Amino acid sequence: MTYAGSVGVVLGIETSCDETAAAVVDENYRVVASRIESSIDEHRDFGGVVPELAGRAHVTHLPGVVAGALADAGLDPHRPSIDAIAVTSGPGLVGSLLVGLSAAKAYALAWEVPVVGVNHLEGHLFAPLLEHPDLAWPVLTLLVSGGHTALVVVEGPGRYEVLGETIDDAAGEAFDKVARWLGLGYPGGPVIDALAATGDPAALRLPASMTGPGFDLSFSGLKTAVVRARGVADLAPADVAAAFQAAVNEQLVRKLRAALESRPAAGVALAGGVAANSALRARVRDLAEEFGVALHLPSALLCTDNAAMIAAAGRYRLAHDGASEPSLGARPNWTLQELT
Numbered sequence: 327m328t329y330a331g332s333v334g335v336v337l338g339i340e341t342s343c344d345e346t347a348a349a350v351v352d353e354n355y356r357v358v359a360s361r362i363e364s365s366i367d368e369h370r371d372f373g374g375v376v377p378e379l380a381g382r383a384h385v386t387h388l389p390g391v392v393a394g395a396l397a398d399a400g401l402d403p404h405r406p407s408i409d410a411i412a413v414t415s416g417p418g419l420v421g422s423l424l425v426g427l428s429a430a431k432a433y434a435l436a437w438e439v440p441v442v443g444v445n446h447l448e449g450h451l452f453a454p455l456l457e458h459p460d461l462a463w464p465v466l467t468l469l470v471s472g473g474h475t476a477l478v479v480v481e482g483p484g485r486y487e488v489l490g491e492t493i494d495d496a497a498g499e500a501f502d503k504v505a506r507w508l509g510l511g512y513p514g515g516p517v518i519d520a521l522a523a524t525g526d527p528a529a530l531r532l533p534a535s536m537t538g539p540g541f542d543l544s545f546s547g548l549k550t551a552v553v554r555a556r557g558v559a560d561l562a563p564a565d566v567a568a569a570f571q572a573a574v575n576e577q578l579v580r581k582l583r584a585a586l587e588s589r590p591a592a593g594v595a596l597a598g599g600v601a602a603n604s605a606l607r608a609r610v611r612d613l614a615e616e617f618g619v620a621l622h623l624p625s626a627l628l629c630t631d632n633a634a635m636i637a638a639a640g641r642y643r644l645a646h647d648g649a650s651e652p653s654l655g656a657r658p659n660w661t662l663q664e665l666t
């Protein structure tokens with residue numbers, strides 16, 4: 327379906343995992359309002375997101391989150407003057423995606439605006455644009471989240487070359503699993519980030535992973551090495567956290583460096599929840615300086631799941647591909663490579 331109208335103000339809706347989010351983004355990629363409500367407290371005791379609980383929480387939270395974001399943007403929550411609704415249609419938890427999709431379709435019918443389905447990973451790749459709308463391409467982006475880890479050459483909106491991906495766990499998943507073994511709770515990334523600052527990374531020697539050529543990544547060996555090391559030595563949790571985090575970041579930065587050495591790039595960017603990691607941000611900042619390229623580090627709230635990035639990607643998709651069909655469905659395993 328082609329879309330003839332101009333793409334102005336977009337309402338974004340994100341419900342792919344445990345964050346229920348809504349945001350309003352204007353025609354200049356400016357975030358006018360952004361609300362996020364997480365059901366994370368309900369999942370903590372289980373050490374990970376429980377799909378059924380997440381889906382139920384989205385049903386409860388979404389109306390308030392959408393009305394709140396519209397009100398924050400100075401729009402009438404009952405009849406907002408928006409031009410389109412962008413909604414995550416995958417990848418993610420199917421029951422969670424369906425809540426956002428159903429709500430988006432209902433709002434669109436009531437407000438007579440088009441809906442566009444957005445790939446969540448493409449959304450993450452748009453996060454740097456929200457704070458640097460005039461950034462220069464290509465941008466080498468490390469997309470590091472709880473479900474995905476990829477090194478992507480972003481040639482421009484919609485033009486992606488995935489150089490490498492994790493062959494096992496995602497980086498965030500490794501943070502979460504190691505934190506669980508250390509008894510630090512869920513999600514693990516922020517706790518390990520804070521704890522690592524007080525630990526000695528040299529206290530534990532961990533194997534370097536994926537040291538050969540190529541851009542694929544791997545984190546499950548590191549995770550196993552941490553568990554083994556804990557079994558044989560009485561290590562302080564802060565030292566384990568510091569050593570593990572340093573090893574993850576070392577691998578990520580090594581691959582990003584190799585990409586910078588072999589590809590033309592105007593900038594480097596981090597995206598996804600692990601992009602909030604303070605040590606990783608510092609290392610990528612140094613790397614950008616060393617190579618003399620621009621640095622795009624989204625603020626923490628734009629790294630983790632949010633709807634502003636979905637609205638931004640949706641604006642592009644609506645202009646490029648047109649509105650989605652009314653039959654738009656959930657695509658739990660939708661990859662970046664499937665985007666054209």
Ligand code: KG4
Nearest residue numbers: 471472473498513515599600602603630631
């Ligand atoms: O992008 P995101 O919010 O959700 C997914 O799409 O997966 O990423 C969540 C992941 C979790 O694994 C969490 O532990 C990790 O991001 N994370 C961090 C930090 N903050 C969140 N990992 C390392 N350091 C952090 N500061």
Ligand code: ZN
Nearest residue numbers: 471598630631
């Ligand atoms: Zn995400």
